[in-house]
Amino acid sequence: MSLTPGEYAAVAARAELLVSGEEVERALDRMADEIGGDLATSDPLVLCVMTGAVIVAGRLLPRLAFQLQLGYIHATRYRGATRGGDLAWLHRPSAAIKGRHILLLDDILDEGLTLEAAADACREDEAASVRCAVLVEKERARSSTLRPDYVGIRTPDRYLFGYGLDYRNYFRNAAGIYAVADEDIG
Numbered sequence: 001m002s003l004t005p006g007e008y009a010a011v012a013a014r015a016e017l018l019v020s021g022e023e024v025e026r027a028l029d030r031m032a033d034e035i036g037g038d039l040a041t042s043d044p045l046v047l048c049v050m051t052g053a054v055i056v057a058g059r060l061l062p063r064l065a066f067q068l069q070l071g072y073i074h075a076t077r078y079r080g081a082t083r084g085g086d087l088a089w090l091h092r093p094s095a096a097i098k099g100r101h102i103l104l105l106d107d108i109l110d111e112g113l114t115l116e117a118a119a120d121a122c123r124e125d126e127a128a129s130v131r132c133a134v135l136v137e138k139e140r141a142r143s144s145t146l147r148p149d150y151v152g153i154r155t156p157d158r159y160l161f162g163y164g165l166d167y168r169n170y171f172r173n174a175a176g177i178y179a180v181a182d183e184d185i186g
Helices: 005-014 021-039 053-063 113-124
Strands: 016-020 045-050 069-076 088-091 101-109 129-139 150-156 176-179
Touching (some): 016 150, 021 053, 021 101, 045 053, 045 113, 053 101, 053 129, 069 113, 101 113, 113 129
Parallel strands (some): 045 069, 045 101, 101 129
Antiparallel strands (some): 016 176, 069 088
16 A cells, blocks of 8 residues: 555654664664674675665674675565564575575564574574564564564564555655554554
């Protein structure tokens, strides 16, 4: 569903800023330090979970001052909706994973099902190790047992957008983490 310019402006006006851009950048600095401490000597393959993690990858990778390779994995449950459905694989780089130390980089840990499936796929493809980094982790109960190794920010369980997180495929470019107003979720 596309938003009209008026709908877009109304959603933006009703949204609540939870985490400023400056706070997000500090969280990325901290994540980079933690990741570097663990992976700097392992020549990791960083897999950006598309599409949400593209902003996170663009902001985090220049902070990682060590040898790494970049790839991507594309699995989705949302397809522009506000509720997740069945997982669909759009790109799974199986051959590149075998024997590699993998860092899965995602925008958010919500239910955790997509990231858990990606981590399981890396293990099935015989990765030497798999670690997960998320910019945002929602404080909520989950059916997934996956816990990320690196978390930038923890937020309440609300529908969020900004820094890669989207609302109906919009607002990924917002310079902060915003909560969508209840009346805009549906």
